[in-house]
Amino acid sequence: MATGGGGVGVRKKIQPIRHVVQAFFFVLLILIVVGTVCSFQLGGIEFTEPLGAIQVLASGSIFLAPERLYPLLLSAAVLVVVTVIVGRAWCAWACPIMSVNELIEYVMKKRRYRTPSERRKKKMELGETRFATLAGVVAAAGISGGPAWCNFCPIGAICRTRASSVLVAGAEMTILGMVFSATLYEKRFFCKYLCPVGGLLILLSKLSSFFTPRADEKCRSCKACEIICPEGIPLYSSNPDMSKCTKCLVCYSNCPYGAVKIDVV
Amino acid sequence: MTVESDKNAELLQRQGSRRKFIYGVFTFLGLTAFLSAVTSFGSAAVLRPPGAVSEEEFLSRCIRCGRCVDVCPSHGIKLSGLLDSGLGTPAMEGYCAVYLELVDPDPEKNFEFKRNGSKGTPCLRCVDACPTGALMPISVEEIKIGTAVINRDTCLGWTHNTCFRCVATCPFNAVTIVRGRGPSVIRDVCTGCSQCTHVCPTLPKSIVVHPYPERQLGYGYRWRRGRGA
Numbered sequence: 391m392a393t394g395g396g397g398v399g400v401r402k403k404i405q406p407i408r409h410v411v412q413a414f415f416f417v418l419l420i421l422i423v424v425g426t427v428c429s430f431q432l433g434g435i436e437f438t439e440p441l442g443a444i445q446v447l448a449s450g451s452i453f454l455a456p457e458r459l460y461p462l463l464l465s466a467a468v469l470v471v472v473t474v475i476v477g478r479a480w481c482a483w484a485c486p487i488m489s490v491n492e493l494i495e496y497v498m499k500k501r502r503y504r505t506p507s508e509r510r511k512k513k514m515e516l517g518e519t520r521f522a523t524l525a526g527v528v529a530a531a532g533i534s535g536g537p538a539w540c541n542f543c544p545i546g547a548i549c550r551t552r553a554s555s556v557l558v559a560g561a562e563m564t565i566l567g568m569v570f571s572a573t574l575y576e577k578r579f580f581c582k583y584l585c586p587v588g589g590l591l592i593l594l595s596k597l598s599s600f601f602t603p604r605a606d607e608k609c610r611s612c613k614a615c616e617i618i619c620p621e622g623i624p625l626y627s628s629n630p631d632m633s634k635c636t637k638c639l640v641c642y643s644n645c646p647y648g649a650v651k652i653d654v655v
Numbered sequence: 656m657t658v659e660s661d662k663n664a665e666l667l668q669r670q671g672s673r674r675k676f677i678y679g680v681f682t683f684l685g686l687t688a689f690l691s692a693v694t695s696f697g698s699a700a701v702l703r704p705p706g707a708v709s710e711e712e713f714l715s716r717c718i719r720c721g722r723c724v725d726v727c728p729s730h731g732i733k734l735s736g737l738l739d740s741g742l743g744t745p746a747m748e749g750y751c752a753v754y755l756e757l758v759d760p761d762p763e764k765n766f767e768f769k770r771n772g773s774k775g776t777p778c779l780r781c782v783d784a785c786p787t788g789a790l791m792p793i794s795v796e797e798i799k800i801g802t803a804v805i806n807r808d809t810c811l812g813w814t815h816n817t818c819f820r821c822v823a824t825c826p827f828n829a830v831t832i833v834r835g836r837g838p839s840v841i842r843d844v845c846t847g848c849s850q851c852t853h854v855c856p857t858l859p860k861s862i863v864v865h866p867y868p869e870r871q872l873g874y875g876y877r878w879r880r881g882r883g884a
Contacts, residue, residue, distance in 0.1 A: 428720035429786040438786050442718035446787050449715040455708075458788030465786055517675025519682045526686030530694075535711070538690035540719040541743045550721045550734065550743075558734050558743055584682075 405643050408483060412492070415484040419549055426549035427486065428540065429465070436465035439545075441527065441587050445537035448528050470594055477595035477602070481581065481588055482620075482638035486548050487569065491578050494570055507576045513622060514576050520589035527586045544569045544580065545587065578620055596633045601652055603632075603641050608649035615641040615650065625650065697738045700866040701746035702801045702847065704732055705753075706782040706793040710740065716789035719743040723781035723790065728758045731849070732781065745781075747800060747864075750849035752778050753826055754795075760850045762823035769826065801847030801864040803830070803840045810861035813837035821851035821862050830862075838862070 423430040429438045443466035446452050452459050469480060481488050498505075507514050527539040540546055547562035572579035581588055605615070605625050615625040618641065621634045625641050642650045694714070704723055707713050723745050724732045731749030739746060752758040754775030756768055768775065782790045803821075811818035813836065821830045822838050829844035830851060840862075847864045855862050 424725045425722035425784065426720050426725075428718055429722055430720075431784075436786065438720075439718075442720070442787070446716055446718060451712045451715040452788055454712070455788040455791060458791070462787055515671060515675065516678050517672070519675075519679050522679035522682035523686055526683045527690065529683070529687045530690030533687065534691040534694040536694055536715040536741075537718045538694045541693070542690070546719060550719070558736055561737065 401643050401645075401648065404639050408638065409492075411483050412489040416486050416489050419484070419486055426546055428543075428546045428549070435468065436461065437468050438462060438465040439587065440466045440469050441524075441543075441590055442466075442537055442540060444528060444590070445531035445539060448531040449535045449537065450532075451535070469591075473591050473594040474597045475600055477598040477600070477633070477635055477637055478588070478591045479601070479637040480591060482636035485545060485581075485587075487545050487585075488578070488581055488636075490548070490570060491573050491581060494573050495577055498574070503574070505574060505576050514583075516583050518589070519583045520585060520592065523584050524586040524589035524593075539586065543587075545585075582621065592633050595635075598633075599653075599655070601637055601654060603635065603637075603639065603650050604653050605645075605649050606651050608647045609645075610647055610649070612646060614644065614646055618644050693742070697736075697740055697742055699739045701735050701739045701741075701744075702849075702864060702866050704745055704747060704781045704790055705751060705779060705798040705800055705846075706785075706790040708789065708791055713789050714741045714744065716787045717741065717744045718787055720786065721745070722784040722786065726780040726784045728752060728755065728778060728780065747847075747849060750853040751798075751800060751846075752850075753798065753846065753848050754778060757826055757850065760824055760826075760853060762820045762854055765826055765850070766823045769828065775826075798846045798848070800849075801866045802842050802845050803847065803849075803851055803862050803864050805838060805840060806861045806863075807837060809857050809859070810837060811857060818856065820854045820856065824850050824854045826850065 418432075419427045419430075423432055425431065427439060428442050429436075431437070443462055446462065452462065473480065530538045542565060544565050547565050550558075550562060569580045576582070603625060609626055611626045613624070613626055616622060619625065620638065620640065621636060623632065623634055623641075624630050639652070642652060700710075703710075703713060704727075708716070719734065721734060724734060729750055729752045731747055731751050732745045733748040734743050735741060735746040750760065752760070754768070755778050756775045757765060758778075777795045779793065779795075782792055784790075805813075805821075807813040812822075812832070816837070819832065819838060822832060824830075825845075826848065827844050827846060829841045829846070830838050831841060833839040845864075849864045851862045852860050852864060
């Protein structure tokens with residue numbers, strides 16, 4: 391079954407809807423839930439960021455307390471299951487860092503600011519350093535015997551600011567400042583090159599096949615999708631790697647020929 | 656011509672992928688080294704919330720999610736700073752209510768609470784909130800956050816034979832008056848809840864809780880307080 395190719399209205403409307411969802415999750419995760427995005431309880435469902443759980447597993451000591459091991463795995467499985475179903479949708483629909491990054495990009499667009507790589511008309515080619523950071527985070531957890539990354543995770547930092555002492559809050563503001571100012575250099579620098587959670591979700595979304603954008607026969611290979619895609623996926627090509635897709639549907643909204651379809655299954 | 660350009664493109668691509676691979680290796684090694692080094696930076700012992708396992712275990716499990724900070728009814732937990740053991744891990748900065756009835760303690764209220772002899776409702780919300788077992792389920796009798804220490808040079812009880820708010824406040828009667836002279840802490844009975852510090856009128860506080868070194872003995876260690884009951 392495939393939807394899409396529908397009226398222009400539907401295609402343009404999907405982005406405001408996504409921003410509303412982002413704002414909802416931003417307020418929910420930062421102001422409402424007890425805890426942070428790293429771990430919280432909502433409506434009886436325990437949620438834990440899978441990377442935190444993986445680091446705790448890598449450090450090993452949780453196996454000494456098996457009565458806490460299974461609840462931990464169960465709560466970490468929530469995002470894993472979501473990712474296996476809808477792919478990396480977490481990044482573009484819920485992650486507070488991505489939301490703020492998109493807000494910055496919006497301001498940049500309004501102010502007609504162009505990043506250095508946009509001026510050079512060439513994206514940075516750093517490759518998939520996300521997997522390297524992911525491996526580094528897990529290795530560091532094993533070596534240092536603890537979830538060391540959690541101190542530096544900007545996703546946690548943006549949620550923790552109200553929970554911290556002044557000194558930690560300052561350090562976290564510095565981390566967030568670095569992450570967001572990197573966006574001025576290249577759009578979504580942190581998300582695209584450094585985020586280990588993103589790397590983990592990419593690996594998981596290789597199992598996913600739902601809600602995948604696809605170019606149909608109306609496609610004229612104008613490459614607009616590749617240029618506008620935050621992840622730079624060449625949707626026009628014959629067999630693009632869709633595991634990086636964040637399901638932000640920007641391609642669906644902006645294809646000049648309306649040639650992008652969303653394969654629900 | 657076409658063959659040559661194909662060859663060039665292939666060469667460029669191979670160079671590009673090799674460069675990306677080297678970027679990846681550097682990122683991996685750099686991040687691993689940095690994260691491993693930075694965790695051993697701070698070393699000052701801090702007071703952990705009730706139910707905390709041994710310090711080493713605690714640091715290996717705590718994911719700095721801050722749930723214990725959010726659920727604490729007395730807002731006594733904060734995330735620790737750079738020089739403390741375990742950057743960003745929860746540490747007691749205020750007092751632990753222990754019983755829900757004792758949130759916002761004061762000498763009269765606590766004295767009434769003790770005199771009624773009724774069992775309070777144990778709080779321990781931080782323990783329930785912890786997702787990774789850094790805080791493990793614990794009974795009120797086993798709580799050992801630290802031990803209160805009295806500075807006899809500034810304590811009003813020792814200097815002026817007055818005040819004794821800590822004696823009235825301590826929910827476990829761990830602060831007693833020795834030989835009618837001044838308050839003293841019974842180390843075995845003290846939980847380290849810091850309610851005495853909260854009510855102490857002097858500045859700087861004359862009774863403060865210090866981290867209890869025995870807590871670091873190892874996993875599964877639980878303090879059995881020497882109370883008769």
